[in-house]
Amino acid sequence: MRAIVYEQTRRVGVHDVEDAVLEDPTDVVVRVTSSAICGTDLHMYDGRTGAEPGLVIGHEPLGVVEQVGDGVSLVEVGNRVVIPTHLYCGVCFNCVRGYTAACLRVRPGSFGAAYGYAGMGAYRGAQAQLLRVPFADANCVRVPGEPFDDREDDFVLLADAFVTGWHATELAMMQPGCTVAIFGAGTVGLLAAYSSLLRGAGEVYVVDYIPERLDKAGELGATPIDFTDADPVEQIKEHRRRAGLPIGEEQMDGVQKGIDAVGFQARDRHDPARENPTQVISDLARLVNPTGHVAIAGVYVERDLHPAPEGSADGHLQVPWATLFNKGVSVNFGRTHDRRYTTRLRDLVVAGRAHPGAIVSHHGALDDAPGFYDRFDQRADGVIKAILRPNR
Numbered sequence: 062m063r064a065i066v067y068e069q070t071r072r073v074g075v076h077d078v079e080d081a082v083l084e085d086p087t088d089v090v091v092r093v094t095s096s097a098i099c100g101t102d103l104h105m106y107d108g109r110t111g112a113e114p115g116l117v118i119g120h121e122p123l124g125v126v127e128q129v130g131d132g133v134s135l136v137e138v139g140n141r142v143v144i145p146t147h148l149y150c151g152v153c154f155n156c157v158r159g160y161t162a163a164c165l166r167v168r169p170g171s172f173g174a175a176y177g178y179a180g181m182g183a184y185r186g187a188q189a190q191l192l193r194v195p196f197a198d199a200n201c202v203r204v205p206g207e208p209f210d211d212r213e214d215d216f217v218l219l220a221d222a223f224v225t226g227w228h229a230t231e232l233a234m235m236q237p238g239c240t241v242a243i244f245g246a247g248t249v250g251l252l253a254a255y256s257s258l259l260r261g262a263g264e265v266y267v268v269d270y271i272p273e274r275l276d277k278a279g280e281l282g283a284t285p286i287d288f289t290d291a292d293p294v295e296q297i298k299e300h301r302r303r304a305g306l307p308i309g310e311e312q313m314d315g316v317q318k319g320i321d322a323v324g325f326q327a328r329d330r331h332d333p334a335r336e337n338p339t340q341v342i343s344d345l346a347r348l349v350n351p352t353g354h355v356a357i358a359g360v361y362v363e364r365d366l367h368p369a370p371e372g373s374a375d376g377h378l379q380v381p382w383a384t385l386f387n388k389g390v391s392v393n394f395g396r397t398h399d400r401r402y403t404t405r406l407r408d409l410v411v412a413g414r415a416h417p418g419a420i421v422s423h424h425g426a427l428d429d430a431p432g433f434y435d436r437f438d439q440r441a442d443g444v445i446k447a448i449l450r451p452n453r
């Protein structure tokens with residue numbers, strides 16, 4: 062089969078590799094119709110995570126089941142399925158409590174796993190023609206319709222981006238009427254904004270500096286904030302004050318919910334050419350109101366091969382702990398427990414109430430992947446979300 066393989070820092074290639082096959086009775090093999098490229102792949106692409114050359118990458122697949130192991134009872138050949146990024150067993154102590162990204166059985170000696178990701182278990186990636194899916198009864202989520210119908214993009218985003226945007230709003234303990242600020246207008250930030258609006262947020266601000274991404278935030282119904290215009294914290298407070306703060310809440314001119322959809326490769330506000338991994342948490346600590354909540358959905362790594370000056374090789378970062386403590390702000394972290402949300406968000410799509418595919422900017426074949434990676438890494442040419450179609 063053909064697959065996208067990590068070759069070296071800032072270089073991926075299209076390679077012929079061994080076909081994905083059934084290895085355990087509880088596996089299925091899926092023929093991938095769509096496979097998205099994610100900001101998470103860029104942490105590897107940028108040479109930060111120690112990915113080994115030869116790794117098949119990708120963790121956001123939609124496809125059709127082609128082979129079924131003897132021990133699988135809920136999935137059949139021909140089923141159209143989306144596969145959550147973080148694979149899980151479904152029955153361990155953490156899985157049964159809904160913490161599927163911390164499954165205790167998919168990565169022996171540790172917890173949680175993902176397809177095609179350095180340090181997240183020996184599972185080959187999904188930017189390939191075929192994908193082996195372990196514990197298939199748990200990991201295959203059926204979706205209706207036919208491959209390449211008008212919901213193909215909506216469904217592929219259920220693998221990671223939409224559920225992660227939604228998870229961020231859960232971590233932020235979103236309530237109707239809330240004020241929300243989201244840092245990062247990549248797919249995760251945009252779909253966190255979209256999820257916030259679906260959940261009835263009153264005001265949603267999205268901070269970034271890439272024009273096409275800020276425009277997309279505006280199209281979705283959020284207020285875009287360009288951090289290169291001025292301090293984004295002051296811009297948002299000024300916006301709120303101008304609109305008129307509710308009576309009795311004049312001192313609460315920040316926001317109630319803050320979301321980090323950027324992670325450890327955040328850009329420095331004063332010099333976006335360089336990274337500053339504490340930029341976003343510092344801004345959020347200033348912006349979030351007393352009693353508010355911060356959700357950290359952006360990735361932070363325990364092993365960074367080339368840390369920025371404010372960063373560290375083992376992820377020990379200096380954050381404004383005292384400000385957060387004094388304000389009584391709760392900070393919630395983490396990988397998405399995908400499976401909590403996949404079916405409900407699928408049903409929102411099926412009901413015509415959600416259309417996350419609106420943020421997809423590019424489609425291509427596997428051969429287009431090296432170019433997409435390059436332009437996505439530069440955040441250039443309006444590449445927000447590129448979807449590969451490996452079998453077309």
Ligand SMILES: NC(=O)c1ccc[n+]([C@@H]2O[C@H](COP(=O)([O-])OP(=O)(O)OC[C@H]3O[C@@H](n4cnc5c(N)ncnc54)[C@H](O)[C@@H]3O)[C@@H](O)[C@H]2O)c1
Nearest residue numbers: 100101245247248249269323324327328359360395396397
């Ligand atoms: N928690 C999870 O399970 C999970 C799942 C998927 C992705 N992620 C992570 O979420 C993050 C975002 O993913 P994505 O696909 O949207 O990536 P992306 O790289 O497309 O988007 C990140 C955006 O952040 C912007 N940005 C950089 N510095 C900023 C700053 N100081 N303030 C505001 N915006 C800034 C960039 O310009 C970019 O548009 C990544 O770290 C990714 O690894 C986490």
Ligand SMILES: [Zn+2]
Nearest residue numbers: 099101121221
């Ligand atoms: Zn992803």
Ligand SMILES: [Zn+2]
Nearest residue numbers: 150153156164
């Ligand atoms: Zn488990």
